[in-house]
Amino acid sequence: MNTLVIGTRGSPLALAQTEFIRGLLLHAQPTLRVETKIIKTSGDNFAETSLPAIGSKGLFTKEIEEQLLRGKIRIAVHSMKDLPTTLPDGLTIGAVPPREDPHDVFVSKRYSTLDELPKGARVATGSIRRRAQLLAHRPELQIKEIRGNVETRLQKLADDNELDAVILAAAGLKRLGLWEKSKQFHWQQLDFDVMIPAVGQGIIACEVRESDMETQELLATINHADTLACAEAERVFLKALGGGCQVPYAAYATVNGEQMKLIAAKFSPDGKDFSRTEAIGPKNDPHELGERAAREVSLT
Secondary structure (H helix, E strand, O other), rough: OEEEEEEOOOOHHHOOOOOHHHHHHHHHHOOEEEEEEEEOOHHHHHOOOOOHHHHHHOOOOHHHHHHHHHHHHHHEEEEEOOOOOOOOOOEEEEEEOOOOOOEEEEEEEEOOOOHHHOOOOOEEEEEHHHHHHHHOOOOOOEEOOOOOHHHHHHHHHHHOOOOOOEEEEEEHHHHHOHHHHOOOEEEEEEOOOOOOOOOOOOOOOOOEEOOOOHHHHHHHHHOOOOHHOOOHHHHHHHHHHOOOOOOOOOEEEEEEEEEEEEEEEOOOOOOOEEHHHHEEEEEEHHHHHHHHHHHHHHHO
16 A cells, blocks of 8 residues: 545644544554645634534535545545535445543533533533533523634633633543643533433544445454444434434444443424433444434434
């Protein structure tokens, strides 16, 4: 294999995730030459616009996938939660490493926990999934729209005296080393009974051409099978409900031995109505588990 080119967005988190994958590949094949190609996506071009206002299908992946299909890159590295549930023809997920912490995190300058917030407190998030679950738990909160990368959101929290808290993904904070480094904030990991993660949250996806068997064989050496099975169950759940990354659905799968459990839910945008289920089945059939969970949340 000649030089292997990995395509990615240019955000600090995307580059950190790509460097992580690069390290795994070089550990598996030390003589490999790996380069990174930064590709600007539609989501990057509208960094300050509300995600629901500009749509969500392929917002952070389309341009990267186009270069993958044209052979300009060999691997596309994405946050799994950004990937549409239906991939373009000719592309497949070649590998995922073990999942990072999937929790959402409450971050505040003044309050230690979500429940400490006073009535009417202002909490920022760019996710309607987080918005719905926040309002389901604390309907009297004011939810404010926020965009930008992880560091930008933390800076907005630090600078805006009228903003009481922000909700972020633990995986991004940990991959960027921000959770332990930033002592000016209070941090609280939110339990799954308060906030179920987004589909694929904490998972890095390595996308590859179906016809590129050489790269697929290389990716197989860094793949974590249980994490990939969990991602499939969650993505099937979302696809069965017809949702994308900007619909208030949530799902999180775990493996215990040969069994898989899928916690899944759907919400109304205002959090007043929701349906939640916990489905269990064999880990070797994540597709059936995802479809069953979708049926169960649709019954109520």
